Amino acid sequence: MVDSHDRSPVRSERSGDIAVIYASDYLNKLSGERIERECRAALAVGCRALVVDFKNTGLVNSIGVSIMLGVIDAAERARAPLVFSNVNAQAAQLFEILGLTLHASLAADEQAALRLLSDVNLPEHRPLAVGKHT
Amino acid sequence: MSTDNLFKAAPAKRILGRIAPENFIGRSEHLREITALAPATSPRSGLLVHAAPAAGASELLRQAYDKLFQQRGAASPVYFAFTRHEQTVVAAARRFLHTFLTQLVAHRRADASFVNAPPALRDLIDLADPSDYEWIERLVMTYERTREGGDELALVRLCFGAPALAAARGARSVVLLDEIQNVEKLGGEIELGNEIAQVSMHGEVPFVLCGLRRGLLDELSGGNAPHRFDGFGTIHLEGLKEADARTLVERLAFTERVSINDETRDLIVQLFGGSPFYIASFMYSAHRDNVSLTSFLECQKIYVDEILGGRINRRFNSILEEVTPSHTTRRALIRLLHDAATNAGGKSPVEAWRRRLELEPDELYPLMFALHVRELASFNATFMEIGTENLWRDYLRASYRLQVAAEPRALVVADTLVETLKRAPQTMARHYRRAAALNLRELLARFDAQRVAASLLHYDRFSRIYRGIETEEIELGLDAETDLIRLPQIVHASSCAAFHPAMLLVCDEERCAVAHGFDAMPYTDANEVVWLTAEIDSKLEAGRAVTEVWCDRLAQVGASCGFKRFKLWLAAPEGFSAEASELLNERGAFSSSRQQLELLTARLSPEAAGGAGAVAGADAPDEFEMVIPMGSDTELIAAHTVEQIARRLDFPAEAINQIKTALIEACINAAEHSLSPDRKIYQRFRLESDKLVVTVSSRGLIVPSPTNAGANGNDAREENNGRRGWGLKLIRTLMDEVEFERVDDGTRLRMTKYLHR
Numbered sequence: 001m002v003d004s005h006d007r008s009p010v011r012s013e014r015s016g017d018i019a020v021i022y023a024s025d026y027l028n029k030l031s032g033e034r035i036e037r038e039c040r041a042a043l044a045v046g047c048r049a050l051v052v053d054f055k056n057t058g059l060v061n062s063i064g065v066s067i068m069l070g071v072i073d074a075a076e077r078a079r080a081p082l083v084f085s086n087v088n089a090q091a092a093q094l095f096e097i098l099g100l101t102l103h104a105s106l107a108a109d110e111q112a113a114l115r116l117l118s119d120v121n122l123p124e125h126r127p128l129a130v131g132k133h134t
Numbered sequence: 135m136s137t138d139n140l141f142k143a144a145p146a147k148r149i150l151g152r153i154a155p156e157n158f159i160g161r162s163e164h165l166r167e168i169t170a171l172a173p174a175t176s177p178r179s180g181l182l183v184h185a186a187p188a189a190g191a192s193e194l195l196r197q198a199y200d201k202l203f204q205q206r207g208a209a210s211p212v213y214f215a216f217t218r219h220e221q222t223v224v225a226a227a228r229r230f231l232h233t234f235l236t237q238l239v240a241h242r243r244a245d246a247s248f249v250n251a252p253p254a255l256r257d258l259i260d261l262a263d264p265s266d267y268e269w270i271e272r273l274v275m276t277y278e279r280t281r282e283g284g285d286e287l288a289l290v291r292l293c294f295g296a297p298a299l300a301a302a303r304g305a306r307s308v309v310l311l312d313e314i315q316n317v318e319k320l321g322g323e324i325e326l327g328n329e330i331a332q333v334s335m336h337g338e339v340p341f342v343l344c345g346l347r348r349g350l351l352d353e354l355s356g357g358n359a360p361h362r363f364d365g366f367g368t369i370h371l372e373g374l375k376e377a378d379a380r381t382l383v384e385r386l387a388f389t390e391r392v393s394i395n396d397e398t399r400d401l402i403v404q405l406f407g408g409s410p411f412y413i414a415s416f417m418y419s420a421h422r423d424n425v426s427l428t429s430f431l432e433c434q435k436i437y438v439d440e441i442l443g444g445r446i447n448r449r450f451n452s453i454l455e456e457v458t459p460s461h462t463t464r465r466a467l468i469r470l471l472h473d474a475a476t477n478a479g480g481k482s483p484v485e486a487w488r489r490r491l492e493l494e495p496d497e498l499y500p501l502m503f504a505l506h507v508r509e510l511a512s513f514n515a516t517f518m519e520i521g522t523e524n525l526w527r528d529y530l531r532a533s534y535r536l537q538v539a540a541e542p543r544a545l546v547v548a549d550t551l552v553e554t555l556k557r558a559p560q561t562m563a564r565h566y567r568r569a570a571a572l573n574l575r576e577l578l579a580r581f582d583a584q585r586v587a588a589s590l591l592h593y594d595r596f597s598r599i600y601r602g603i604e605t606e607e608i609e610l611g612l613d614a615e616t617d618l619i620r621l622p623q624i625v626h627a628s629s630c631a632a633f634h635p636a637m638l639l640v641c642d643e644e645r646c647a648v649a650h651g652f653d654a655m656p657y658t659d660a661n662e663v664v665w666l667t668a669e670i671d672s673k674l675e676a677g678r679a680v681t682e683v684w685c686d687r688l689a690q691v692g693a694s695c696g697f698k699r700f701k702l703w704l705a706a707p708e709g710f711s712a713e714a715s716e717l718l719n720e721r722g723a724f725s726s727s728r729q730q731l732e733l734l735t736a737r738l739s740p741e742a743a744g745g746a747g748a749v750a751g752a753d754a755p756d757e758f759e760m761v762i763p764m765g766s767d768t769e770l771i772a773a774h775t776v777e778q779i780a781r782r783l784d785f786p787a788e789a790i791n792q793i794k795t796a797l798i799e800a801c802i803n804a805a806e807h808s809l810s811p812d813r814k815i816y817q818r819f820r821l822e823s824d825k826l827v828v829t830v831s832s833r834g835l836i837v838p839s840p841t842n843a844g845a846n847g848n849d850a851r852e853e854n855n856g857r858r859g860w861g862l863k864l865i866r867t868l869m870d871e872v873e874f875e876r877v878d879d880g881t882r883l884r885m886t887k888y889l890h891r
Contacts, residue, residue: 026767034603065860
């Protein structure tokens, strides 16, 4: 159960060329934008793949999901593979209904996501212009 | 809304007040200004009250009278209204003297009983307080001698000079003169307006001079040597503010025992533009007919009754009778007014009026001026422009059909009801749009050469730096910015339509503004600048196409108005796309989102803002109600609540998640798709043996669907990019039954989840 809206900044880690971004407890407009911002920043500094981990995410709404489409666009433009991990059943259902799973892979957990990305050939470093929003 | 337990006020004594003091709403400041004239130490010599028609000016003076009457030992209040039935200046002066002495004696005897039933003048001598007996007797004798002598000017000066004479004998008064615009019609050689002005300016007695705002100063002007009214204060009396008008409706609903609800209350306020006279007439009519006003239909039925035969009808009839006593001319006037109202722009040349009414100039101009003063039309030397108030136009249309076209009354009633009923949601929609507008004009008016962070006026920069960051952090960031913009000093801000009426065709008046100012000192041509601003209606970041349209529109306004140097500033609630920002930079235009405007507003005049929610208790063991404020993730509170409720019926975890998600989407929908006036979401959860029914409602305007082009011409598909508007689709997928309906004043979404399906 989600008890409160997490107001802390989005946490992210680097695993080689892969950035792992941890979503907060509620995926809505603001937290979605934070993830988007973090993803763009990671791509701008040369990350070649992204994992967005929803381990802590209890609830999602359609606005948050729509912003994830922006993340998918940004990753596609940088030709960086994107994997969503630890997506709970409710979020997975929304991702499915709203078509996110057509463009990004789902992994059971972060490790599975990293394994999945290690199996693909990551693209050359192609930084994305910071602040370019669609 | 039940009114049974509201407003337990004790009845107050009334003398001239037509309504109970506790129902006299929104005028306390004006009342205080008038009663403050009573002490001899008052710094003011009097007050000029410029009143809008039907704004309740007479009631203000009457309430002031009652209040002053209760102040024993202070100045005696005297209320006198010039009526349109008075024939001559002398008659008016004689009636004034009689009224003055009656009310003065009544106050000094502390006996209000004969204020409304004045004794004969000679009887007043006997009723007078012993300390007043001598001077009143002498005054009455002088009056009688002067009247017999036939010197009209001397008589008028004696009568209107009576307050000064009384004050000199220790009987000070506050004289409240009402409906001064009627002085104009009084026959005779004497310019009564000028006499009143002289008396009120040069005596020791404070005067309140009240009249219709388009006529007051004309009457008191003094011709070629205008009076200055030194020491006088000014009251501009207009319709009630919305909050006060709402309170008035609620109070009258309580005292008249008429049921209303929030939706109908707000509709009534909008129908009558905050006029206390019309609102009171309407509520009295509902009381008389024993009608409960809990739906738009019931409200519009009473409205139509009032237009066609109630007090409102009688008010307009009476004005037209006064303007033109001849029945034939009046009929022709109604036809002319109706035709002019249906013209584009509501204008018609004065020459057409002369020909169609077959009147000579000396008859025509007073008629047109009378309509002008009563604000039923505007007389602009070469043409007449009919007033745009819906109430007046509805009356005009119905009167034309009944009196000129001789259509059956039943048909006129039915048509008027149907038309006004269709208009009611539009009236409310217009109100909501106005309330939800970003108030660019007000914001511009606060520009006074302050320096602010440049990012507040450049959406692309703001978005790049602050997107996804909490407000507190943004504020810190703005404080630290070194790139600052110096705002102009704005000296005049107005709606764009006031300069360029064609803009009304593409946007609401309050969404586009023109502000004149200087971007540096001194005040020279070189420093003069005009800011042209508009608010683009877009749910998402505004796209390049719509932004370009608006840049062109504003530039066209600037060019057609002949502004030498102007600056464009566009605002969109969610900001602008990258492509639009590029265009704005090319055009040198400023751009801001709602968030930027809020931050800018806070910087220009720091004020705390915030809202609070309310949670209502359950009214049945298996039914729960909850009200949450829109925004600030309050949908999470609703989601947690519905989870606890669903658990009572042992819904499986997956179903609970689906209900929670659906409810979150419904709340977001309610917040996003309505320009809600109260910013609240009303929820009801009803548990039945095999299902949970969740109802989510909100008041306000239903925002057009994304597939429709917006009112300001933007292509919504371009703006949405197919990524929003999923709420209802999701809800339908997650719940078993979904009903979405539009109600009188908003929307209601009912969602059902079955336990076993």
